[in-house]
């Protein structure tokens with residue numbers, strides 16, 4: 079019986095000591111955790127999967143979530159105050175941001191202050207409908223100012239699904255890529271899943287993150303299947319690289 083020899087691998091088998099560089103765990107400031115109690119439930123859920131460190135990345139988006147260092151700082155402090163002491167001693171959590179590339183982002187970039195994931199890594203995203211017309215210019219400006227742009231979930235931008243070579247161009251321009259874990263399933267749709275595996279197979283992915291917003295995401299992550307008998311080697315490399323680059327504990 080073949081089944082006797084098959085082993086199913088789940089993402090959770092690979093996350094021991096992981097550092098999650100993309101999530102919406104900070105309470106009350108974007109479309110993620112609505113309050114600190116929900117933040118704590120999500121953190122506990124992710125900790126059960128092996129995650130030890132969280133770099134939390136609320137949206138900074140002019141039109142919907144105009145977060146500032148003040149709103150992010152206040153939300154972070156609120157969470158720290160609410161975290162049970164026992165949990166606080168077992169994990170590390172730090173604030174950062176996920177910047178929408180919009181006019182406001184250009185102003186922040188020009189003024190010279192951005193939240194970084196760690197050292198000079200900055201997480202950016204763009205609209206799912208169309209890329210910013212000056213995307214390449216913005217990336218260039220970020221790099222010349224000493225930042226390392228990390229594009230969140232490149233696999234989710236459907237306008238690139240039929241021109242995948244452009245992903246290679248973005249990498250050549252110095253942009254690094256962060257894959258969403260749930261893109262390894264049909265959660266965001268079949269095309270996103272196919273593109274996620276294309277990017278992994280082409281060795282274009284640098285980092286992986288959860289992009290957790292709610293309990294449904296945590297539940298799906300806990301059951302996320304990543305292979306029979308064998309795990310994608312580039313997925314393992316991506317997980318290891320994320321830990322190597324961002325781990326502080």
Ligand SMILES: [Fe+2]
Pocket residue numbers: 100101102176230289
């Ligand atoms: Fe996000």
